[in-house]
Amino acid sequence: MAYVAVKGGQQAIKEAEKLLHYYRLKDGEQPIAINQIRTQMRLAVDKAMSEGSLYDPDLAALALKQAEGDAIEASFLLRAFRSTLPRQAYTLAIDTSQMEIVRRISATFKEVPGGQYLGPTRDYTKRLLRMELTEETDTEAQERLAVFLKELNLDAAALASEEVPTFPRVIDLLKEEGLIAGAQKVTSNAAGSVDDITRDAISFPASRSVRLQAMSRGETGALLAFAYSSVRGYGDVHPTIGELRVGYVPVYMPHPIYTEETIALGTVLVTEAEIVVRQQDETTDGAAQFAVGYGLCFGHNEDKAISMGILDQTMQAENPTSPAQDEEFVLYHIDGIESSGFISHFKLPHYVDFQAELQRVRSINRQEENEG
Structure with a gap:
C-alpha cells in the first residue's frame, strides 16, 4: 500500500482538538476526579493497565478520563507513555x-x-439495573459502607496480629x-x-x-x-x-x-x-x-x-x-x-490510492465498452 504525505489542514486539526476538549466539558458538569475513576471504575482501570502493559492505577484512571471512557484509546495512551520510560532493571518472577x-x-x-x-x-446476581444509583448521594454511600463494616465487626488489633493466609x-x-x-x-x-x-x-x-x-x-x-x-x-x-x-x-x-x-x-x-x-x-x-x-x-x-x-x-x-x-x-x-x-488509519487521506484505483476501474470499463 502506497502512502503520500499530505500538506495543509493544520489549523483545522488544531480546532478539531479544541472541539474534543469542549465536548468533554460542554455540559458544565463537575470534572471527574482521578481518584473517583480509580476507585469506582476499578475494572475499567484494571483492563486499561493490562492492555496498556503498565501497572499504575492513577495513570490508567487519567487515561480513561482523557479518552472519555474509550478503553482502547486509554490503553493506547498508557502504552505510548510506557514506551518513554527507561528500563532500570528486571524484577523476579512473582510467586x-x-x-x-x-x-x-x-x-x-x-x-x-x-x-x-x-x-x-x-x-x-441478576443483571438488573439498579435505578436507585441514578440519584445516589454521598450520605447514602457512607451509610451503606458503615452498615457493611458494622456487620463485619472487624477487630483491627486482632487482624494486625494475624498472618495473611496462603x-x-x-x-x-x-x-x-x-x-x-x-x-x-x-x-x-x-x-x-x-x-x-x-x-x-x-x-x-x-x-x-x-x-x-x-x-x-x-x-x-x-x-x-x-x-x-x-x-x-x-x-x-x-x-x-x-x-x-x-x-x-x-x-x-x-x-x-x-x-x-x-x-x-x-x-x-x-x-x-x-x-x-x-x-x-x-x-x-x-x-x-x-x-x-x-x-x-x-x-x-x-x-x-x-x-x-x-x-x-x-x-x-x-x-x-x-x-x-x-x-x-x-x-x-x-x-x-x-x-x-490500523483500522483508524483508514480515516486518514487515501486520495492518491483511491484515484489510482478509480482510474483503473474506469479504464477497465472503457476497454470492455470498446470491445463490446
Missing part, C-alpha cells in the same frame, strides 16, 4: 502461591484445601494422582534469558513465553472471542477452571549492589487462572491425563485470564485446523492497540 487472596474459586472440586472465596463478583494450589491435588501431564515450561532463549516481546519482534514458531506475554497485554474482547470459538467447536479444547485467583502479590527485584539480596517493591493486583483440559481420550493408547493452560494478567479481569488459559492450550496444537489453534493468526490479531491503530 502467586504467596497471593493475598481477594477471590478464589475452583470448578473442578467442591471442597478444596483452604476453601473457596467468592469475593466481589456479579456471577450470582492457599495450596488445587492443581496439586491432580498432580499427586499423576493425572497432570508434564507441564510445558516457559523456556529460555539461546541467550539464556526469557524472550521479551517489548525488545524483539515476534517470530514464529513462538515460544510459550512469547505467547503468554502477547496474551497478557492483548485486548480482552479479542482473547474472549478466540477462546469462545475454540470451546464452541472450532478447536478441541474443552476446559474446566482448576483454579481462579484474584489477589495481591509481592514484587521483588535483585538488590542493585548486594546481588544476593532482594528488595520488595510493593504489591500488584493480578488475576490468575489455571485451566484443566483433558489431553488424551481413554480409548486411545497411553494413560489418560489432563493438561493445564495458564493465564495471568494485571488487575481484576477474570474473562481475560480464563481466555488466556484456554488459548495457552489451544495454540499447542501440532496441526492447527481452526483459527484459535493457529498461533500466528491469534497473536497477530489480539493486540487491541495495533488493530485499532
Whole structure:
C-alpha cells in the first residue's frame, strides 16, 4: 500500500482538538476526579493497565478520563507513555502461591484445601439495573459502607496480629494422582534469558513465553472471542477452571549492589487462572491425563485470564485446523492497540490510492465498452 504525505489542514486539526476538549466539558458538569475513576471504575482501570502493559492505577484512571471512557484509546495512551520510560532493571518472577487472596474459586472440586472465596463478583446476581444509583448521594454511600463494616465487626488489633493466609494450589491435588501431564515450561532463549516481546519482534514458531506475554497485554474482547470459538467447536479444547485467583502479590527485584539480596517493591493486583483440559481420550493408547493452560494478567479481569488459559492450550496444537489453534493468526490479531491503530488509519487521506484505483476501474470499463 502506497502512502503520500499530505500538506495543509493544520489549523483545522488544531480546532478539531479544541472541539474534543469542549465536548468533554460542554455540559458544565463537575470534572471527574482521578481518584473517583480509580476507585469506582476499578475494572475499567484494571483492563486499561493490562492492555496498556503498565501497572499504575492513577495513570490508567487519567487515561480513561482523557479518552472519555474509550478503553482502547486509554490503553493506547498508557502504552505510548510506557514506551518513554527507561528500563532500570528486571524484577523476579512473582510467586502467586504467596497471593493475598481477594477471590478464589475452583470448578473442578467442591471442597478444596483452604476453601473457596467468592469475593466481589456479579456471577450470582441478576443483571438488573439498579435505578436507585441514578440519584445516589454521598450520605447514602457512607451509610451503606458503615452498615457493611458494622456487620463485619472487624477487630483491627486482632487482624494486625494475624498472618495473611496462603492457599495450596488445587492443581496439586491432580498432580499427586499423576493425572497432570508434564507441564510445558516457559523456556529460555539461546541467550539464556526469557524472550521479551517489548525488545524483539515476534517470530514464529513462538515460544510459550512469547505467547503468554502477547496474551497478557492483548485486548480482552479479542482473547474472549478466540477462546469462545475454540470451546464452541472450532478447536478441541474443552476446559474446566482448576483454579481462579484474584489477589495481591509481592514484587521483588535483585538488590542493585548486594546481588544476593532482594528488595520488595510493593504489591500488584493480578488475576490468575489455571485451566484443566483433558489431553488424551481413554480409548486411545497411553494413560489418560489432563493438561493445564495458564493465564495471568494485571488487575481484576477474570474473562481475560480464563481466555488466556484456554488459548495457552489451544495454540499447542501440532496441526492447527481452526483459527484459535493457529498461533500466528491469534497473536497477530489480539493486540487491541495495533488493530485499532490500523483500522483508524483508514480515516486518514487515501486520495492518491483511491484515484489510482478509480482510474483503473474506469479504464477497465472503457476497454470492455470498446470491445463490446
